[in-house]
Amino acid sequence: MATDVATVAVRGAWFKHTYPGSQPLPEREPPPDNRWQRGDAVDALYLAETEETTWAEWYRHLAERMIPPLAQMPRELWTWRVDVEVADLSTPKRLAAVGLHAPAPGRHSWKAYQRIGERLWKEGWPGLLAPSAARPSGQILCLFRDEHGVRGAEPSPAPRKVTEPPPPPTGLQT
Numbered sequence: 538m539a540t541d542v543a544t545v546a547v548r549g550a551w552f553k554h555t556y557p558g559s560q561p562l563p564e565r566e567p568p569p570d571n572r573w574q575r576g577d578a579v580d581a582l583y584l585a586e587t588e589e590t591t592w593a594e595w596y597r598h599l600a601e602r603m604i605p606p607l608a609q610m611p612r613e614l615w616t617w618r619v620d621v622e623v624a625d626l627s628t629p630k631r632l633a634a635v636g637l638h639a640p641a642p643g644r645h646s647w648k649a650y651q652r653i654g655e656r657l658w659k660e661g662w663p664g665l666l667a668p669s670a671a672r673p674s675g676q677i678l679c680l681f682r683d684e685h686g687v688r689g690a691e692p693s694p695a696p697r698k699v700t701e702p703p704p705p706p707t708g709l710q711t
Contacts, residue, residue, distance in 0.1 A: 545625035551584035561692035573654030589706035590675030597671035600711035606702035613696035621689025640670035
């Protein structure tokens, strides 16, 4: 039985940070586990709809691992051009329809999100749109990856180098 979710068209500029010199879509072996997928099932590209949400997710990641921000500098900020239709899990109501609550920081609840994400991937969805756990007013885009990359997203030619940690964004939750 197919997952009953709405489709949403996602278009425009989205953001991702990387280590300096990294490819915008690096090869990772093994692919890591994240909120919406397990690496041994499928890899994914995670993008944020604003720079502030990108940095909120970065600060959340560092806080979980107790890493000081300066230890992870510099970074490169990539802009991705997106034009894709994905599963819409962007509101509390849409999350509840698949048995989920709004995402919260931390890995303790990942299994439930991974089950839904992997089900969507198996059903052929290219990805999903969801609230950010690190900045609930922001959104993330999870695009499932295959041997050809990701559908509906291309990086702009060059990233912007960020040498100092940006101010923590408003609404940040770690």
